[in-house]
Each structure stands twice: as structure tokens, then as C-alpha cells.
Amino acid sequence: MLLPAAHLLPLLLVIGAREAVPSAQSPPHGCYVAEEAGERTFRCSRAGLSAVPPGIPNDTRKLYLDANRLASVPAGAFQHLAILEELDLSHNVLAHLSGAAFQGLAGTLRHLDLSANQLASVPVEAFMGLQIQVNLSANPWHCDCALQEVLRQVRLAPGTGTGIVCGSGARPDLVGQEFLLLAREEELCGMGHGGAQRSTDVALLVTMGGWVTLVVAYLAHYVWQNRDESRHPLKRAPVLPVRSEDSSTVSTVL
Numbered sequence: 001m002l003l004p005a006a007h008l009l010p011l012l013l014v015i016g017a018r019e020a021v022p023s024a025q026s027p028p029h030g031c032y033v034a035e036e037a038g039e040r041t042f043r044c045s046r047a048g049l050s051a052v053p054p055g056i057p058n059d060t061r062k063l064y065l066d067a068n069r070l071a072s073v074p075a076g077a078f079q080h081l082a083i084l085e086e087l088d089l090s091h092n093v094l095a096h097l098s099g100a101a102f103q104g105l106a107g108t109l110r111h112l113d114l115s116a117n118q119l120a121s122v123p124v125e126a127f128m129g130l131q132i133q134v135n136l137s138a139n140p141w142h143c144d145c146a147l148q149e150v151l152r153q154v155r156l157a158p159g160t161g162t163g164i165v166c167g168s169g170a171r172p173d174l175v176g177q178e179f180l181l182l183a184r185e186e187e188l189c190g191m192g193h194g195g196a197q198r199s200t201d202v203a204l205l206v207t208m209g210g211w212v213t214l215v216v217a218y219l220a221h222y223v224w225q226n227r228d229e230s231r232h233p234l235k236r237a238p239v240l241p242v243r244s245e246d247s248s249t250v251s252t253v254l
């Protein structure tokens with residue numbers, strides 16, 4: 001009876017380990033795998049997540065992480081999902097995206113939903129090389145040059161343009177305005193509106209202008225003085241002969 005008992009402990013450990021492996025890879029609570037229109041889909045909507053969960057199967061084509069509490073997307077968060085086509089991150093509290101948030105998805109990702117978050121800005125690098133349609137509605141956008149550059153990188157999902165509205169962090173006169181209308185009227189990458197390079201150029205121009213003005217003023221002063229000096233003898237010349245006692249010296253000078 002002793003011998004089987006001694007064998008039981010390792011057996012229990014093996015069973016424990018076997019159970020631990022699948023549970024680590026099974027979907028987090030509130031998430032499930034589904035087959036939707038023949039596409040492997042991973043749904044994690046309203047699952048109370050505060051981070052992108054581990055264990056998303058690498059054959060996922062559609063990933064729903066909407067209506068959670070995600071505040072940021074770190075670099076390479078989805079890079080193991082080699083065939084991901086659709087990513088829904090809407091209705092979270094996203095305020096920050098890494099410039100490499102969608103790294104590894106360049107060949108496959110087609111649809112990205114970032115709507116209804118807390119994004120005031122997103123790094124344009126995050127969208128480089130992606131051929132995506134994106135929903136950027138319902139975020140407190142800063143409405144600056146950076147956003148204009150992002151919109152040159154992506155295509156907006158149909159009908160979502162009017163949903164891009166400037167939030168409270170934007171320039172006071174822009175708050176509440178539709179970004180696309182605004183960008184049509186105003187060159188936001190021009191001077192003073194976040195175009196850091198431009199404002200540096202302007203500062204340089206003003207400084208150079210200042211120097212040029214100084215140099216010109218000095219030259220004008222110099223020329224004026226010289227002209228005065230060269231005139232003085234000429235001015236005096238007609239006056240001097242009146243003084244009879246000096247007439248001899250004047251004639252020698254002349």
C-alpha cells in the first residue's frame with residue numbers, strides 16, 4: 001500500500017501541470033473564440049480589461065477589445081497576430097498609443113476602430129505602412145498639425161469624418177469644431193499652430209531681418225556721415241571767400 005501512495009504525488013503533480021498549461025492559454029474571463037462568416041474571431045467586449053489580454057490565438061482575423069478600460073496600447077501589442085485584419089479598440093479610455101502599437105500588422109490589418117476614446121493625439125508613426133480604414137470619431141482631438149499628418153497616412157471609414165471634433169485641449173477657437181472643415185480652411189501645419197520647424201524658421205528669419213536692418217542702418221549712417229564730411233568743404237567754399245583775410249588760404253585749398 002505504501003508504494004502506490006509514493007507514486008501518487010508525482011502523478012498529481014503531472015495532472016496539475018497538465019491543467020495549468022491549457023488554462024494559461026485559454027481565453028481570459030469574458031473573452032471567447034468564435035467563427036464569424038468563416039473568419040476566426042476573438043471577442044473580448046465588455047470584459048473589464050485594463051490591458052490587452054494574453055492568450056489571443058495567433059490565427060485570429062477579427063479582434064474585438066471594445067468597451068473595456070484600456071488606457072494605452074504598448075509597442076508590438078498585436079505583433080504575434082500575423083493574419084489580423086480587423087481590430088476594434090473603440091469605447092475604451094485610450095489616451096496613448098505607442099508609435100509601434102500596430103507593428104507587425106502592415107501586411108494584413110484593414111480596419112481599425114479607435115472611436116470613443118480619450119485620444120488627443122496619436123503618433124503618425126503608428127500608421128506608417130498600414131493600408132487601413134480607421135474610425136477616429138468621438139475623441140478629444142488636439143486638432144493640430146500632427147493630426148493633419150495622421151489623416152494623410154490613413155483612410156477614414158465611410159461617414160466617420162464628421163465625428164472628428166476638436167476637444168478641450170485644442171486651441172480655444174477650435175474647440176468643438178469639426179476637424180475636416182477646419183483643415184480645409186486653415187493650413188494647420190503652417191506657422192504658429194504646432195509647426196515647430198516653421199516657427200523656428202520664422203524666429204531665424206526675424207533674427208536675420210534684425211541683423212540686416214542693423215547693418216543697413218549702420219551703412220546708411222556711414223554713407224550719410226561721409227557725404228556730410230565731403231560736403232563740408234564744398235559748403236564752406238562759397239562762404240569762405242567772403243572773409244577777405246582767408247581768401248588766400250581758400251584758393252590754395254581749392
Ligand SMILES: *[C@@H]1O[C@H](CO)[C@@H](O)[C@H](O)[C@H]1NC(C)=O
Pocket residue numbers: 058059082083
Ligand atoms: C501560430 O503558431 C503556431 C505555433 O507557434 C504556428 O505553427 C502557426 O503557423 C501560427 N499561425 C499563424 C497564422 O501565424
Ligand SMILES: *[C@@H]1O[C@H](CO)[C@@H](O)[C@H](O)[C@H]1NC(C)=O
Pocket residue numbers: 090091113115116135136137138157158159160163
Ligand atoms: C465610428 O465610431 C462611431 C463612434 O463609436 C460609431 O457610432 C460609428 O458607427 C463608427 N462608424 C464606422 C463606420 O465604424
